[in-house]
Amino acid sequence: MVLGQLFSKETQAIFFNYKEKPVQRMLDFDFVCGRETPSVAAIVAPGSSGGFQKLFFGKQEIAIPVYGSTAEATRKHPRADVFINYASFRSAYESSLEALRAPTIRVAAIIAEGVPERDTKHLIAFARANNKVIIGPATVGGVQAGAFKIGDTAGTLDNIVACKLHRPGSVGFVSKSGGMSNEMYNVLARATDGLYEGAYGGRRVRRRWAASAEQ
Structure with a gap:
């Protein structure tokens, strides 16, 4: 397993299956954190002919490149080592496995619900065998x-x-609920100096990953 801090101010991601609000919220977060480089390096829109997607980084409009395949995006952006997968449960397994096979991808975040447990276990096993994180x-x-x-x-x-x-x-936090996490962030902000790192899971196999990732 990959141990230690997962992300930094230099971390960049490849975003699979473009959704405007999540990408823009990442860029807004980057701006208030004082990042110099946007955290989204590229967008993969499967089957597209490429181009650019205009979004905002603070008050500045930027153009993020769009690619038709993960292979092209990872080749053009070798420093982007996080894969954020917004594919549906029907294609989440195949698209995540393709990304994990890319030598430049270190972390894959899979948003889809309904991915079969067998597929999830296979992805986790592949990640562990290749020193990567899901x-x-x-x-x-x-x-x-x-x-x-x-x-x-x-x-x-x-x-x-x-x-x-x-x-x-300075507080690390692992939760099985996104809504619960937001509540806890408010508690941490009032009772401590705030969050250092947080991750979210729900099903048994995800909780098992979270425990091993934080060791």
Whole structure:
């Protein structure tokens, strides 16, 4: 297993199956954290002919490149070592396995619910055998306070600032519920110096991953 801190202010991701709000929320988080480089390096829209997607980084409009395949995106962006998979449960297994086979991908976050447990166990086994990490399936994602967050993790920008997630604290947190996590972030912001790193899971196989990842 990959041990230690998963993300940093230099971490970049490849976002699979474009969804505007999760990507924009990642960029908004980047901006309030004071990142110099957006955390989304590229978007994969399967079957597309490529191009760019315009989004905002603070008040500045930026163009994020779009590719038709994961292979092309990983080849063009070798420093992007996180794969954020918003595919449906029908294709989450195949697309995640393809990403994990890419030598540059270190962490895969699988958002889809309903991925068969057998497929999930296979993905976890492959990741462990290749010194990689899986977050999910059926996860909201994860967050490294002040550095990097996955998709819709921690909700709106107002909630992120109120919970002090734009700067690192010292508390590590693992939850099986995205809603519960947001409540706990508020508690941590009031009772401690705030979150350092958080991850989310729900099913038995995901809880097992979370426990091993935090050791």
